Amino acid sequence: MDEELTAISEEIFQNIISRLTLHLRFMDIALNRYQFAGDSVSFRCDGSVFHYSPITVIKTFRNDPDALTRGYLHVVLHSVFLHEHFAENRKISLWNLACDIAVENxxxxxxxxxxxxxEDAERERWIHRLQEKTKVMSAQKIYHALEDMESDEIRLMSGLFLFDDHDRWYHVRNVTGSHDTLFGDETKDDSSAEGNNRFDKASHDTGERKEGEDPDASDTEIQQVRNSLKDWKEISEKIETDLETFSKEYGDQAQALVQSLKELHREKYSYTDFLKKFMSRGEKLQINDSEFDPIFYTYGLKLYRNLPLIEPLEFSEINNIRELVIAIDTSGSVQGDVVQSFLQKTYNIFQQQENFFSHFNIHILQCDMMIRDTAVIHTPAQFTDYIENLEIKGLGGTDFRPVFAYIDEQLKQKHFRKLGGLLYFTDGDGIYPKIKPAYLTAFLFPHGNKDITVPPWAIRYILEEEERYAYQESESTD
Structure with missing residues (x-):
């Protein structure tokens, strides 16, 4: 009897897949990706196996076949957007709801x-309300919008957008030790730099266990999850390519899907890698392990006990922070806590031993329409003290030109010998210089400022909200 119910259920799923494929040809591979297991009391999926209750499937299909069809598409879209593989350090109930809203949209x-x-009309009302807070209806963006909503509203939406149980997602995350940097940390606009996309690593998997993976999970289980991630990444990219290729055929029908996929595939990489652009090359007093032969060294110790035959070189030529200007837009549109979190994140990277020369020269400027404050930092302790006692000065309009004039004067006075460049943290709304400066310049924007255009000689860089507040989260979990 159980086998008969399972056979009927799988035939129902095949009918659903055929019907959806007829209307959504660009999703043919995604719709046919799952294996089916009639071993669950609810609908749940880990990206590989679709678990279900045969009795529930048959009853639902008999009473409302379209509801089951929509529900199946709901689950498939979770996989297309890789929701199973995102391990967010967030409130699970809000994250589950954000994912459900994203696919239902x-x-x-x-x-x-x-x-x-x-119930679509009621769903649309909630979606329109969320769209007032975020332009891109991805799960990550929706999550932040939900944080500002009342608990009663969250409860109402949870019932309205729910279809499947997400508990298998968290098993996937535990197996692979996933974390917030599935795609890396931040957005880059400079296409010449390398990314730090874990998809790339998934595509060239060595089969070796990685740090953070569940030690109790079998090698087979870990490899299955890795393969699932790789497959769904390729599927989602193919869907985006097909939709863009045949955009005239689908028109506005798949606009929300294309927008969400673009957000998903947008290349990201770490703020640490980005700051390497502003590092200077020079020698640092430390053991240089790469330029001496350890065989003779250890042979001397073995033969003479305390007399190595070759001493290691004590100087290494490496890229480090030597000279840098950090400008802070202190106009009324940039909040103090956002500025402080940006500085803290930057300092956290700088304080790593390999990223600092023994002596450095960092100028931190506060500027709205004119320079309001100047601080010259030479030590990590001074940097920490500056952040802890930060007082925003200005809150007027925004003119970027005084900062460039300041740097030009410092260069003229030879106060900078090897300037790494300028990091200008701003909301982007201000007066830019017309002439390209003689040093590397990047305008760093808070999350949400993605439509700002900068001069062609400057780098535009988006600091995602998760990245700006990462240091606060890490401190709270210690």
Whole structure:
């Protein structure tokens, strides 16, 4: 009897897949990706196996086949957006809801009549409200919008957008030791630099265990999760490519899906890697392990006990922070806590031993329409003291030119010998210089300032909200 129910259920799923494929040809591979297991009391999926209750499937299909069809598409879209593989340091209930809203928004935008339900109007009202807070309806962006909403509102939405149980997602995360940097940490606009995308690593998997993976999980289980991530990454990229190639055919039907996929695949990499652009090359007093032969060294110790035959070189030529200007836009549109978190994140990277010369020269400027404060930092202790006692000065309009004039004067006076460049933290709304400076310049924008255009000679860099507050989260978990 159980085998018969399972066979009927799988036939139902095949009918659902055929129907959806007929209308959504660009999702054919995604719709056919799962294996099925009739071993669950609810619908749940880990990206590889779709778990279900045969009795529930048959009853639901008999009463409302379109509801089951929509639900299956709901689950598939979770996998397309890799929701199973994102390990967010967040409140699980909010994250689950954010993922459900993200996929339901896409389903609604497809405008397929047989998927429309009476509760769609209520869903649309909530979606429109969220769209007032975030332009991109990705799960990550929706999550932050939900944080500002009342608990009663969250409860109402949870019931409205729910279809499947997400508990298998957290098993996937525990197996692989996933964390917030699945894609890296931040957005780059400079296409010439290398990214730190874990998808790339998944595509060239060596099969070796990685740090953070569950020690109790079998090698087979870990490899299955890795393969699932790699497969779904390729599937989601193919869907985006197909939609862009045949955009005229699909028109506005898949606009929300394309937008979400672009956000998903947007290359990101770490702020640490970004700051390497501003490092200067020079010698540092430390053991240089790469330029001496350890064989003769250890042979001398063995033969003469305390007399190595070759001493290691004590100087290494490395890239470090030597000279840098950090400018802070202190106009009324940039909040003090955001500035402080940016400085703290930057300092956390600088304080690593390999990123500092023994003596450095960092100028921190506060500027709105004119320079309001100047601090010259030479030691980590001075940097820490500056952050802890930060007082924002200004809160007027924004003119970037005084900072460039200041740097030009410092260069003229030879106060900088090897300037790494300028990091200008701002909301982007101000007067830019017309002439390209003689040093590397980057304008760093808080999360959400993605439509700002900078001069062609400058780097535009988006600091994602998760990255700016990472140091606060790490301190709270110690």
């Amino acid at each position: 896409v389903i609604s935008s497809l405008h397929l009549g047989f998927l429309e339900k009476p």
